[in-house]
Amino acid sequence: MARTQPKSLNDQKIGLKSSFDSLFFIPRFFKEIWRTNKTLFLTSAFCRIVAALLPVAILWVGKLIFDAIIQITTHGEKDYSALWHSVAIEFILVVLSDLVGRAISLTDGILGDQYNINSSIKIIKKTNEIDISLLENSEFYDKLDRARTQTAGRVDLMSNVLGQAQTTISIFSLVIGLIYFEPYLIVLLVLSIFPSFINEVRFSQQQYSLARSWTSERRELDYLRFIGANDKTAKEIKLFGLTSFLVERFETLATRYFKLNKSLVVKRSSYGFLFNVLGSISYYAAYVFIIYRVLSGGITLGELTFLSGSFNRLMSSLRDFFSKFTRISESSLYLKDYFDFLDIPSEYKNEKEVPLPEKIKIGFEFKNVYFAYPESDNQIVKDISFVIKAGEKIAFVGQNGAGKTTLTKLLLRFYEPTSGEILLDGININRYNKANYQEYFGVLFQDFFKYEFSVKENIAIGKIDEINDYERIQKAAELSLANEVVSELKYGYDQQLGKRFAKGQELSGGQWQKIALARAYMKNAEVMILDEPTSALDAKAESEVFERFIGLIKDKTSVIISHRFSTVRQADRILVLQEGKILESGTHNELMENKKLYAQLFTLQAEGYL
Numbered sequence: 067m068a069r070t071q072p073k074s075l076n077d078q079k080i081g082l083k084s085s086f087d088s089l090f091f092i093p094r095f096f097k098e099i100w101r102t103n104k105t106l107f108l109t110s111a112f113c114r115i116v117a118a119l120l121p122v123a124i125l126w127v128g129k130l131i132f133d134a135i136i137q138i139t140t141h142g143e144k145d146y147s148a149l150w151h152s153v154a155i156e157f158i159l160v161v162l163s164d165l166v167g168r169a170i171s172l173t174d175g176i177l178g179d180q181y182n183i184n185s186s187i188k189i190i191k192k193t194n195e196i197d198i199s200l201l202e203n204s205e206f207y208d209k210l211d212r213a214r215t216q217t218a219g220r221v222d223l224m225s226n227v228l229g230q231a232q233t234t235i236s237i238f239s240l241v242i243g244l245i246y247f248e249p250y251l252i253v254l255l256v257l258s259i260f261p262s263f264i265n266e267v268r269f270s271q272q273q274y275s276l277a278r279s280w281t282s283e284r285r286e287l288d289y290l291r292f293i294g295a296n297d298k299t300a301k302e303i304k305l306f307g308l309t310s311f312l313v314e315r316f317e318t319l320a321t322r323y324f325k326l327n328k329s330l331v332v333k334r335s336s337y338g339f340l341f342n343v344l345g346s347i348s349y350y351a352a353y354v355f356i357i358y359r360v361l362s363g364g365i366t367l368g369e370l371t372f373l374s375g376s377f378n379r380l381m382s383s384l385r386d387f388f389s390k391f392t393r394i395s396e397s398s399l400y401l402k403d404y405f406d407f408l409d410i411p412s413e414y415k416n417e418k419e420v421p422l423p424e425k426i427k428i429g430f431e432f433k434n435v436y437f438a439y440p441e442s443d444n445q446i447v448k449d450i451s452f453v454i455k456a457g458e459k460i461a462f463v464g465q466n467g468a469g470k471t472t473l474t475k476l477l478l479r480f481y482e483p484t485s486g487e488i489l490l491d492g493i494n495i496n497r498y499n500k501a502n503y504q505e506y507f508g509v510l511f512q513d514f515f516k517y518e519f520s521v522k523e524n525i526a527i528g529k530i531d532e533i534n535d536y537e538r539i540q541k542a543a544e545l546s547l548a549n550e551v552v553s554e555l556k557y558g559y560d561q562q563l564g565k566r567f568a569k570g571q572e573l574s575g576g577q578w579q580k581i582a583l584a585r586a587y588m589k590n591a592e593v594m595i596l597d598e599p600t601s602a603l604d605a606k607a608e609s610e611v612f613e614r615f616i617g618l619i620k621d622k623t624s625v626i627i628s629h630r631f632s633t634v635r636q637a638d639r640i641l642v643l644q645e646g647k648i649l650e651s652g653t654h655n656e657l658m659e660n661k662k663l664y665a666q667l668f669t670l671q672a673e674g675y676l
């Protein structure tokens with residue numbers, strides 16, 4: 067497992083500037099939310115405006131009640147109607163406040179869920195649009211990881227930004243009331259809150275920097291958690307006694323992160339406490355000032371309740387505003403990751419695409435192809451030239467790591483040659499539309515994926531548009547002998563595979579291989595590529611599968627990779643690869659006569675050594 071050096075807190079610090087810069091992603095974010103559900107968005111915005119104005123309205127009505135009571139008790143006012151009127155209004159406002167509060171959390175919840183679904187779909191689609199070579203790049207994985215794992219954070223961000231707008235309106239309405247009576251209180255208020263705001267911003271950046279610089283380690287932790295508690299790995303872990311090895315590795319890494327994070331959290335809350343004490347002192351200074359004003363006859367008792375209530379409310383609103391601000395700038399840093407990921411350029415699209423031939427006329431040609439995997443200097447393919455004629459059945463053989471699979475990946479355009487070119491009917495394969503070009507191939511990968519879906523879905527994956535063509539699925543299954551597997555399953559083609567979901571059935575390695583082979587047959591493809599198609603099959607199944615394969619591909623072009631010479635020998639031509647070069651090429655008989663590597667390997671296998 068490639069590991070980056072453990073980070074210290076000072077590594078990769080995200081400055082104040084980037085923290086503010088990331089706020090610029092918020093409009094784009096809200097555009098996405100707006101597109102998600104316009105009605106809900108408007109409802110939420112409307113409710114928040116109402117909710118924002120309610121606190122000042124309630125405080126004002128409270129003042130009116132207080133003044134009315136003073137009128138009655140001190141000045142002998144006989145008409146109580148103004149008092150009851152105000153009490154009734156306050157009651158209505160309180161009920162309304164509860165109602166809009168609930169409406170807000172309801173709309174935010176639904177909108178958040180819908181946004182979540184949409185953004186997850188975007189991430190899945192984007193991953194599929196990106197060049198396959200990026201999938202093997204660790205920096206890409208980090209981006210993908212952050213974009214994927216911060217979904218909940220983005221939903222919080224939405225509520226926080228909307229909440230912030232609400233708090234801002236509230237603050238303005240309260241400030242107007244305060245300015246009207248005692249403008250000096252505002253200055254006192256802002257001064258007492260500001261240091262705590264700066265403190266929060268500073269620590270939230272540090273926490274984000276830490277989380278970001280530890281993305282790879284967090285992925286490693288997830289990976290260790292996954293292999294440490296997983297049905298697929300349980301056998302080996304038990305048998306090899308790997309538990310303490312894994313626990314130790316997990317613990318060392320997790321503790322290092324925990325310690326760094328703990329020291330930050332402790333510092334953040336200690337400073338936070340200090341600055342909050344400062345806030346409380348200023349609140350009581352203001353309170354004493356207001357009491358003094360009442361005692362000296364400057365303001366009424368009703369105004370005292372309004373002012374102290376407004377001041378208190380303003381202070382908590384401002385605190386809320388600043389802490390939300392730091393949370394928003396923190397989450398918007400993650401938002402940046404999400405948009406950075408969505409902005410990774412999709413695969414290069416050739417503007418001057420040429421139409422694909424309906425049927426291959428000449429065939430494929432590798433011309434002086436060299437290839438090294440991205441971020442590697444190691445040439446895996448070295449000056450390879452060969453032709454696969456239309457309708458030819460070609461086989462690649464060679465020892466492990468010789469470059470056989472790599473050649474098929476180049477043919478399938480998962481990667482581009484570092485130099486040299488690959489032609490189809492005389493035209494560089496890059497000039498064809500990639501998706502259409504790849505449609506040409508029916509492929510069984512050596513490391514095919516075992517989808518924990520039903521058998522039917524597992525086979526249909528080869529041509530998912532035909533998922534409802536039962537006959538086609540059955541035919542593909544017959545060709546690969548998967549039908550024999552199906553006949554033993556309780557729910558037949560509807561049998562859920564794997565153990566992850568209810569009523570799932572695990573298959574043997576060979577049974578899975580038959581299912582995966584059926585997937586390759588689902589497409590009536592022009593070219594078949596089978597990489598180790600029979601490696602897990604028993605001898606009888608292997609010869610039967612191969613017989614059917616030959617029948618199927620009579621006039622099709624095909625590439626087969628195999629270590630089993632019984633399979634390989636039937637090919638029209640065999641390419642023997644060694645360390646990224648073609649060592650020999652010819653029919654089985656020609657190569658046997660050559661008496662070089664092929665003949666040696668064949669003889670060894672025939673004698674039962676391989």
Ligand SMILES: Nc1ncnc2c1ncn2[C@@H]1O[C@H](COP(=O)(O)OP(=O)(O)OP(=O)(O)O)[C@@H](O)[C@H]1O
Nearest residue numbers: 202439442446464465466467468469470471472473
């Ligand atoms: N994604 C990758 N990134 C970097 N190197 C890779 C990658 N995939 C394969 N390689 C390297 O390329 C070389 C050739 O691998 P390839 O899979 O083509 O061999 P192969 O001939 O198919 O072997 P086998 O018979 O074991 O399947 C190996 O040395 C391998 O380490």
